[in-house]
Amino acid sequence: MVKRRLPRHVGFIPDGNRRWATDRGLAKQDGYAHGIEPGLRLSDQCMSLGIEEVTIYCFTKDNLKRPSAQQARFTEASVAFAHAIADRGAAVLVVGDERSAKFPRELLDYRERRGDGMKVNLLMNYGWEWDLDGLRGDGLRSKDVSRLDLIVRWGGGRRLSGFLPVQSVYADFYIREELWPDFEPDQFDAALTWFAQQDQTLGG
Amino acid sequence: MVKRRLPRHVGFIPDGNRRWATDRGLAKQDGYAHGIEPGLRLSDQCMSLGIEEVTIYCFTKDNLKRPSAQQARFTEASVAFAHAIADRGAAVLVVGDERSAKFPRELLDYRERRGDGMKVNLLMNYGWEWDLDGLRGDGLRSKDVSRLDLIVRWGGGRRLSGFLPVQSVYADFYIREELWPDFEPDQFDAALTWFAQQDQTLGG
Numbered sequence: 001m002v003k004r005r006l007p008r009h010v011g012f013i014p015d016g017n018r019r020w021a022t023d024r025g026l027a028k029q030d031g032y033a034h035g036i037e038p039g040l041r042l043s044d045q046c047m048s049l050g051i052e053e054v055t056i057y058c059f060t061k062d063n064l065k066r067p068s069a070q071q072a073r074f075t076e077a078s079v080a081f082a083h084a085i086a087d088r089g090a091a092v093l094v095v096g097d098e099r100s101a102k103f104p105r106e107l108l109d110y111r112e113r114r115g116d117g118m119k120v121n122l123l124m125n126y127g128w129e130w131d132l133d134g135l136r137g138d139g140l141r142s143k144d145v146s147r148l149d150l151i152v153r154w155g156g157g158r159r160l161s162g163f164l165p166v167q168s169v170y171a172d173f174y175i176r177e178e179l180w181p182d183f184e185p186d187q188f189d190a191a192l193t194w195f196a197q198q199d200q201t202l203g204g
Numbered sequence: 205m206v207k208r209r210l211p212r213h214v215g216f217i218p219d220g221n222r223r224w225a226t227d228r229g230l231a232k233q234d235g236y237a238h239g240i241e242p243g244l245r246l247s248d249q250c251m252s253l254g255i256e257e258v259t260i261y262c263f264t265k266d267n268l269k270r271p272s273a274q275q276a277r278f279t280e281a282s283v284a285f286a287h288a289i290a291d292r293g294a295a296v297l298v299v300g301d302e303r304s305a306k307f308p309r310e311l312l313d314y315r316e317r318r319g320d321g322m323k324v325n326l327l328m329n330y331g332w333e334w335d336l337d338g339l340r341g342d343g344l345r346s347k348d349v350s351r352l353d354l355i356v357r358w359g360g361g362r363r364l365s366g367f368l369p370v371q372s373v374y375a376d377f378y379i380r381e382e383l384w385p386d387f388e389p390d391q392f393d394a395a396l397t398w399f400a401q402q403d404q405t406l407g408g
C-alpha cells in the first residue's frame with residue numbers, strides 16, 4: 001500500500017439508515033440495526049491503519065424529535081455498538097447530556113475514557129448548544145474530544161448537522177452518496193486518498 | 205425563471221485569490237484586488253433574487269500569519285469592497301475583533317448595522333475563538349449574524365476554516381472548484397438549484 005498522510009482524528013456521520021430501510025420496504029426504525037456491523041468493520045479498518053482517534057455521531061438531542069419507535073431503536077443500536085467496540089479493545093468515551101433520561105443508563109461508566117486502544121468517542125444525546133453551554137462554566141463539554149482532521153459523512157448530506165462545531169473548524173469534509181448500511185471499506189479508503197491530497201494551511 | 209426554495213441567509217468563502225494570481229505569473233498579493241468586482245456582481249445577484257442576508261469571509265485572525273504584503277492587500281480589498289457595497293444600499297455590518305490594530309480603522313462605523321437594504325455581514329479580523337469567547341460573557345460576538353442556510357466556497361477547499369461555527373451548524377455546504385476571481389453568476393445559480401433540492405430536517 002502506498003504511504004499516505006493519515007488523519008489523526010476522523011469524525012463519522014453515518015447517515016441514511018432510515019432511507020436504506022424504506023428502500024427495502026422495511027419500517028424506518030428497522031434501519032438502525034443494520035448500521036452496527038458496518039460500524040465495526042469501519043472501526044477495524046481504522047484500527048489496522050493506526051488512526052489514533054475516531055468520533056461517531058450516534059444520536060443527538062435534535063433526533064429526539066423523531067417518533068419514539070425510532071428513538072428506541074437508534075438508542076438500542078448505539079448501546080450495542082458501544083459494547084461491541086469496547087470488547088474490541090477501543091478506549092471508549094460516550095459524550096452527551098447524561099442528565100437526561102435519553103442518555104443510555106447502561107453507558108454511564110463510559111463518561112470517562114478507559115483503556116488505551118484506539119480512542120473512540122461516541123456522541124449520544126449530544127447537542128451542539130449543550131456542548132457550547134459548557135463555555136459559560138468550565139469549558140466545552142466535549143473537551144476530551146480533540147480537533148478533527150477529517151469528517152466523512154454517508155447518505156449524501158453536505159452539512160454538519162450540529163456535529164462538534166468547535167472540533168470541526170478546520171476539518172476537511174468528505175461526502176459519500178451511499179447510505180450508511182451500504183458501507184464498504186473502499187469508501188473510507190477513497191476518503192483517505194482524497195484527504196492526503198488536501199493542503200493543511202490552518203488559515204496561514 | 206423557475207420558482208425555487210431560496211436560502212434566507214448565505215455565507216460566502218471566496219477562496220483562491222492567491223492561486224489565481226500565481227497562475228497568471230503575478231505576485232500572490234496581487235490576487236486580492238481581483239476579488240472585489242466579482243464580489244459586487246455576486247452581491248447584485250443576491251439583491252435581485254431577494255436574498256435577505258449574506259455573510260462574506262473577508263479575512264481572519266489566522267490569515268494574519270501571512271506575509272505583511274498580503275495582509276496589506278487583503279485589508280485594502282476588504283475596505284474597498286465594504287465601501288462599494290454600502291454605496292449600493294446594503295445594510296453593512298463588519299464583524300471582527302476591533303480591539304486589534306488589524307481591524308480597519310476606517311470601518312469602525314460599521315460595527316453597528318445601518319440602513320435597511322440587504323444585510324451584508326463582512327467578517328474582518330474575525331476568529332472563531334474570539335467569537336465563541338463571547339459566550340463567557342454577554343453571548344456570541346457574532347450574535348447579530350443569523351443562522352446560515354447555505355455556505356458556498358470557491359477554490360475547491362472542503363472545510364469551513366473557522367467560518368462562523370455556530371451559525372453553520374445546519375448549513376448546507378456547496379463547493380465550487382473555480383478560483384474566486386473567476387466567479388460567474390451561473391456558479392451561484394447552480395448552488396441555489398442544488399440547495400433547493402436538499403431537505404431541511406434540522407435533525408428531526
